[in-house]
Structure formats: C-alpha cells, structure tokens
Amino acid sequence: MTPEIKKKSRGLIRYCWITLGCLTLTLGTIGIVLPILPTVPFYMLTLFCFAKSSDRLHTWFIQSELYQKHLADFVQHRSMPLKSKLTIMGTVTGMMAIAIWAMQHMPEIQLLIAGVWFVHVLYFIFGIKTTR
Template sequence: MKLFFMILGFLTLGLGAVGVVLPILPTTPFLLVSAVCFAKSSRRLNDWFRGTKLYKDNLETWARGEGMTWRAKLRVMGTVTVLMVLGFWMMHSVPVGRICLAVVWVAHIVAFCCIVKTCPAEKGGRCCCHDDQ
C-alpha cells in the first residue's frame, strides 16, 4: 500500500508542478492529494514534500490553519475559472450543463472569498495574521 501512495504522490506532484506553469491544470488540488499520499507512504517523503517550494507557496499557510494569501487564492480561482469557461464553451448545446457549471463557479468564488480565511500578507513563508510574528 505504501508503494501505491508513493507512486500516486509523485504522479499528483508532477501534475501540480505542471499546473503552476499551465493555467489549465489546477495546482492546489493535486498538491493536496500529494500531501496526503506522501504522509501515508513515508515520513521521509512527507518531510521532503513539506520542504518544497510548491508546498510552501500554495498550501503551507492553509495547512497551518492560517488561511491562504490573496495571491494563492487568485491563482486557484483563476485556474478554476479558466477550466469552467472552457467547459461552459464546450457545452454550448447543453443548457443544463452550463447552469450547473455556473452554479459551481459562483459557489467556488464565494467559498474562496468568504469561507477560506485570507492572510493579509506573507513574510518569510508565514502569514502575518498574528501579533507574535
């Protein structure tokens, strides 16, 4: 089972890395799956993954419960918006599909703007949400 999680972790890490460069692939969901897989496969891989720039730029503050920076939120919302627009365009003859996509897109934007906490600034890999920094 550990080998399965290790392989899946590297596969989703690769897709997440490609997603940083290509706006059509979402980075954060792939990195979340990678984090879970590496945590289940080996402590060493988990520690390595948590030290990568991808993790630190996209998930570290969220995983600590501090929220996400606006930059990370905009990156995720932008990627999802591009994918939703592509799907919306491809469903030109399926009005119900377009309505579903529109509802999911609006829910996504509302969730990221109103539910996921926002760190006002980032300094040294940590959100500046607390007075102790």
C-alpha cells in the same frame, strides 16, 4: 486471509499511494508554469498521499521549497494571500467558462458546471481567510 496476503496487499496499497502522490506532485509542479493546472489542490493531494504511504516522503515534501512556497500557509493558517486566491479563482473561472461554452447544446451540464463554479467562488470568498 493469511498474514502474508495481508502484508502483500498493504504493500500494494502503499505503492498505489506513492504513485498517486508522485503523479499529483508532477501535475502540481507543472501547474506552477502552466496556469491551466491548479498547483495548490494537487499539492494538497500529494501531501495526503505521501502521509498515507511513507513517513519519509511526507517529511521530505513538507520540508521542500515547493510545499513551503505554495501550501504551508494554507495548511497552517487556513488562509491564502489575495494574489493566490485571485489567481486560482481566475483560472477556475476561465476553465469553467470554456467548459460551459463547449457544452452549449447540453443546458443541464452547463447548469451543473455553473453550480460547481458558484460553490467554488463562495468557498474561496468565505471559507478561506485572506492574508495580505
């Protein structure tokens, strides 16, 4: 591969990361007002995408009020307030319950969904410290 082609492919990959970061930022922001979308996981993905693509975007996101309010404590201390944990677990439980109900004729899929839900709850209980 020539250096020019490598440079173009790196630029294309960079724009893909920026696009994905903007998409996850949008979905996370919508999740603030629409409880069916989880804000924190989308913002974590935004942080990752911006870190991979642009120092300027990464710095902007870290300094934004959205990051400070919804993600900074988790990233810095690996902890969450009890209210946030309960909100996330309640939302995920509701969505998983709907998915299990929708798959009532597919017991294997129901078991898979229940397993994912169980691991999620265990992670939130034992993997993330609770702050008051």
